[in-house]
Amino acid sequence: MTKFSIFSLARNALSHHERWPEQWRSPAPKPAYEVVVIGAGGHGLATAYYLAARHGITDVAVLEKGWLGGGNTGRNTTVIRSNYLWDESAALYEHALKLWEGLAQELNYNLMFSQRGVLNLIHNVHDLQEATRRVNANHLNAVDAELLTTGQVKAFCPILNTAPTTRYPILGGTLQRRGGNARHDAVAWGYARAADARGVDIIQNCEVTGIDVEGGRVTGVQTTQGAIAARKVAIVVAGHSSVLAAMAGFRLPIESHPLQALVSEPLKPVLHCVIMSNGVHVYVSQSDKGELVIGAGLDPPNSYSQRGGLHTIEDQMGALVELIPIVSRVRMMRSWGGIVDVCPDASPVIGKTPVENLYINGGWGTGGFKSTPGSGWVLAHTIATGEPHPLNAPFALDRFTSGRLIDEHGAAAVAH
Amino acid sequence: MLWIDCPWCGARPETEYRYGGEAHIARPDPAATDDAGWADYLFMRTNPKGVHAERWMHREGCRRWFNVLRSTVNNEVLAVYPMGAPRPDVPGGEAEGG
16 A cells, blocks of 8 residues: 655655556456445445454455445535434444544545534524533533534634524534544545555446345345355445345335535635534535535435435525525535435444345435444444444344334434 | 426425325234334335335425325326325336335
């Protein structure tokens, strides 16, 4: 693996950056692997990396129907935080956040991880009560959280309109200073590079068209590049979990929806944190290029079309202009949609499936990016040992039969 | 934005409607259903990549519920039919989902 440092940068500058080697191989698939991971997004690549790095399992293929990091990893709004209400969620997301804090060094890759703070706004009395409860719950789980007054919100983020006469008055906020952003593509690239260096085969343009099951046990996958046998298979596909599960003959408590985002023209630095508003449903941060990166809520109808309705964007932009009046004349440059798999309790499914040796990590809904390292870490543990880690055991598929849901709808600092 | 033909009010934009999720999910008999049966009824969904039978309500019009067949690949509305009626046959009705 190329070791990146100030010296390698200087050395390559002398050759006009034309001699950087490729950072991962593009091998043809072997006939069989110990583990096949379906989906080379952040979660799938992290799974492969931790299988190799923590569990010594390197006979691993990651199959990707397009290009790596080209799905939701490349489409999300890159918010990272762990201020979830329930114990199970706080433990999982906080584990991920701790991994984020050392990840660039571990992978020797600049993830542009920036702990700039995530500010959740409070607009009414109910928000205030819910936010107070959540901050207290976060403290009990050793997750950093602060409750801010209106004045403190204004001091922390001056571009917010905190006048009491606005349509969405700001009664305060919660702040997680350790939250922030990372460069989404770099996360996929960093994990891909580190996994490849440990012997993992990343096979792009290789769509899975079938999952082979014999006697209730998975034996391999059918792909557009032929059949690949595998002792263990993991479905890590963000927007198509139900389609893959159907190939293996079971159903999931998941519906797929478009989730839209958009970016503005580049501005000078005006916003140094992430703003999230549960009540009006808009999220915004500013990228290092200067673009405002804006996300919204789901389009209600199920769809795999990667397109949403303009009215969803209209709603979110109307709210954003009320909150931050200076954006009223900012031009928006691009909007796009990704398909997110949503569970009824807005928590993911990570663990075993009804098919033996077939594992799943999906149903992350609108918030999978933040948990990329933690999700890969616990799924790798589950695959390697055959049993879930205590962190992901509560997120098993059987919670929908037992009724032990982890209901983060509205509890997790956003409305899903 | 979708355009949906309300059977009573005619073609109206999606913003007038409320989406009601998958159609034709029958409530099981409580006396004869175990936990797995309830989980299937309450939580499991077909979520097909293809034709989806779903419920809509004309919230800002007649406020009546009805069913729609819609492609989840390109969002084309393929059929509109009353609640309680069987699912109509449409071409391309084979779905990839579960």
